[in-house]
Structures are given as C-alpha cells and as structure tokens.
Amino acid sequence: MEIYHFVKYYEGLLLDRLLDKNESNATVCFDLEDSIQNVFHSEKNTELKAYHRKLLINILNSCTSESSLLKIGVRINASNTFDQKLDFKCLVGLPTIHTILLPKTESAEQIIDLFHNLEKNNISYKEIIPIIETKIGITNLESIAKVKSSKIKKIAFGHCDYNLDVKHFPFFHQTSREYWSWIEKIVSIIKPFGLKFVNSPFLELNNDSEFEKMLSSLFSICGLDCGQIAMTFNQALICHKNSGQVIPYFKKLPNRLNMKVEQSFAKKFIELFEKGNDDRAFTITLAEKNFLSPQEYTAAQNFNNKIQNSNINFTFVGGCFPIQGSLLFEDLFHQLLKSKFENDYNINLNVNIIRYERFKNCFDKISTYADNNPIDILIFCIRPEPILRLTKLSYKFIDNLGRVKRTFNLPNSKQLNPEKYDLLESESTSLPTNRQEIPQNKTWTNLNYLFGYLIGNNRVALNKYLKLIDEVILFCKTNNIPLLIMGPAIRTNTYMEKTISKRLERYMKKKIVISEDKFIKGSDLTHNGNKLFENNGIHANKFYHKLIADRIANKLSNTI
DSSP: OEEEEEOOOOTTOOHHHHHHHOTTOOEEEEEOSTTSSOSSOGGGHHHHHHHHHHHHHHHHHTOOSOGGGOOEEEEOOOTTOHHHHHHHHHHTTSSOEEEEEETTOOOHHHHHHHHHHHHHTTOOEEEEEEEEOSHHHHHTHHHHHTOOOTTOOEEEEOHHHHHHHTTOSSOOOTTSHHHHHHHHHHHHHHGGGTOEEEEOOOOBTTOHHHHHHHHHHHHHHHOSSOEEEESSHHHHHHHHHOOOOOOOGGGGSOOOOBOOOOHHHHHHHHHHHHHHOSSSSOEEOTTTOBEEOHHHHHHHHHHHHTTTSEEEEEEEEESSGGGOTTSOGGGSHHHHHHHHHHHHHOEEEEEEEEEOSOSTTHHHHHHHHHHHSOOSEEEEEOOHHHHHHHHOSEEEEEOTTSOEEEEEOOTTOSOOHHHHSOHHHHHHHSOOOOOOOOOOOHHHHHHHHHHHHHTTHHHHHHHHHHHHHHHHHHHHHHTTOOEEEEOOOOOOSSHHHHHHHHHHHHHHHHHSOOOGGGEEOOOOSEETTEEOBOTTSSSBOHHHHHHHHHHHHHHHHTTO
C-alpha cells in the first residue's frame, strides 16, 4: 500500500523533522488548494495562498536530508485557474517533486495540458495523480484512464468535493454503504487500464478501529496494491503496519433509507464548524477529533438556504431497487426525481424507503412509519421476488441461527419458510465475505419453479400478494394518502422467472382496484434503444432508473 500523508505546514516547520517522524515512509504531501482558504473571508484567499507558496519554497529548500530519501507531494490548484499558474511558478527550481496531485480532474485534456505546463516550466516530478471529485469526472473517467504515460499510475478520489458536486447532505463518508458504490464504480473503470486506486481521506481522526475496517473494505475491492490518503502520522502508521486483512465490511453498512434531513442537523453542523474554527479552511472538533470539511459546511449552508421551500414527503415501498448498490446513489430513480423537483419546482423532496421481503410484515412497516411520520405520497412497488420465492417447490433459506437450510413449499402449509425468515434480517446478521456467487443451474431452477407452479404455489402466492395490496389501498384511502402502484419488473434470468413475472403483472392489473392514472408500468425491457437491465436479467441499470423517475414525475406533476 502506498501512503500519501497530507501535513499541516507553518512558519518554522523543518522538513527534516517531518521526515524523521515519517516512520510509514509515506509521500509527505503539501496542499496548495482547498485547505488553504479562509471560508469566512474569501477576499483573503489570494494573500493566503501566496503566503503558503512562499512557505512551501522555504521548507523544501531548507531540507538537508539526501534527495533520495525524499518523497514530496504537492496538490496544486485545479486546471484553468489563475492559482494553478501561480503554483507552477512556485514549483520552478525546487528539488524534484515526487507526486503532483491534480484536483477536480474532469477530462483527459486537463492532464495533457498539465504535462505541457510542467514541461514548459521545467518542473521535475515522478508521477501525476488525477483526483476525481465531480460527477463529470466519473462520467469521463474512462477517457482519463486512457491517457498513456508512465507518469500516471494511479487515480485518486476526493469524496468531500464529490458529495458537494452531486448535492448530497449529510455527506456520505466511508462509514456509509453508498460511499463504497462510488469506489466500486471507479475501480471497475480504471482497473482494466492497469491503474491503481488511491482512497479519499478518513475524517474521523481518532477512530482507529473504523479506519482499519475501512482499509479492509478497500483491500476487498482493490487488492493490497492501492493507496490511501492519510491525515495524521497515526493514520499513516496504521496503513504501514496493516496486516492486509481482506474483509468487505462495507457490505454490512446500512443504506440511508430515511433521507429527510432535519434543519436542526444542518444548524448543529454549522455551529460546530464555526465555533471550533480559527479562520482556517476546516474545523477539527475538540471532543471526537473529527475533521469537518469546508465542502460539507457549504452543503449545510445550501441546505439551510432551501429550508423555506415547500416539502413533499415521498415514501417508496419496495425491495433492493431503491438502494441498488451497483449504481451510483445519485443515479437512483428517487435521487433523479429529487433533483428534478428541486430544480424545476423549488420543492424539497424528502425521500423515505421502506424495504420489504415478506408479505407478512410489510403492512406493519408502512403503518408504523405512518404513525410517526408524514406521508404526502406513497408508491408501492409490486416485486417479482416474493412471488418467485413462494412459487418454488424447494426453497433454500437461512434460519435465525445463520444456518443454510432447505425445505418444501406446499400450497396449503400453515408454515411457509419464505414468509418466516426475513432476508433483510439475515443480511444484517451474517458475516461479510468475498466469496463469489456460484452460477445457477438454470435447468434445475426452471424445474423448481415449474413443479411449484403445478401444485398451486403461484396461485396461493398471488392471492397473498393481492390481499396485502388491497390492505395498503384501503389504508391510504382511509388516511387520505395519495397512492401510486408501480407494476413489477420482468425478471429474465430464467424462462420460468420471466413467465411468472409477466403473469404477476397481468394478474395485478386485472385485480387491483385502482385507476389507470395511478399505475406506473415497470415491465419494460428496452426503452429508446437501450436495454434496461444488466446481463443477469435481474438488476436494473441507470436507464431503467431514469425511465421510472420520469414516469413518477409525470404522475406527480399534476398534483404540484
């Protein structure tokens, strides 16, 4: 693992002393970008950056250690800025810089321009690390990764700027499941080009146990040959001494289901930031030693500025579709919908997700939530998965002790194991592993569905589902909650799954008592020439999420 330790630098700092303390052999990095600013008095930033450029020159020129022992990194300012031009002048004539980090990289052209500017200014360096910090950067990441140069071996991620760019608040940090979807996406793009990943800094400076879990999750995605940005000597040393344990702890992190943000949370963040700040770019809390970034401070202020907007409390009842980890969080249908409402109508869409796997406890989840929270619109998603599980003749499940078992589904049985054991509960209790899924035997899978279908399992399952939906419709009518029903997606993983999914859609459209304008079709397999599902025939892709977001928006636009 390669370590990039960003240090605080000041008048009188001796580089030799830093190197003596650098037990981790990290690249010692100096920042000229975001950490050099006064967030309360931006008019001072030009002078502040000029001061730190001079400081950097003095620190590097005063070093008496052998140049072969030096690994110095500098994060310069972003492309196409006047500050970056001044950074080049600062670096001219300095001892060889090992690493130049380019923030907010959004295109291959920016990297090529950087090559030319460094050469033109006769600046020596060993490597360039582009930092991806915007949605445009991820969109263009493949073209960025295609830049051929022996100087580019790694791509870094800056999650604070990225959160701000896609307008998330509170931010997703390494202790949230959504953060790791970004990492999986980035690594999947750069790995085929032989590039290594450098992880964003962990901001809980005293939380060593979570820092180690983060490293373990990182290794499970990238392997051991990756990089980490460190904020303290202690973090750098933990990276250096890490045993390389590979456990994907991130798979057990909870998804953010209730996304409504209370104004008090934003106010508290702003107060913490301002109270502990001493005219720096960031704040470190006294008690927990948490690093509060200027980006999240800005996001909190942006949130406060929208507090006067109207609110719609949007509840979606479904399965894994609204939290799909294979997609970026901001590409999920409810976030596309949220963005549209905020941009087009100045309406805050407060999204809440209720997940269900069983018919048995689904209604209780809805009514319990409604007892304590307002619901202005409820969308109930009809899912193929519960029907498929109940249709099977032979059903494999995990019991309450975590043991894998197999049982038979019989249509008149009083104890159906698919309804007894909740997959959501077993997900949260089982240990994460990196084991690859064993490919299904589709012939056996089809026969399992067929035999269950022939003995009447599918008919019983459909009746159970209809009973639940009728209960939800009555509940919404009684409580004056506007309701939309989203039809099922069509599973195409096997022949029988496709057949059962299509029958589910026909049955529900015929049986449920709801007007056509309250029904959202979900059974498309293609749209505008784009496939809507991954190759496994199970998981929706970003085009499907966009289609569903548009359809929901069309239904809701009449109510605004």
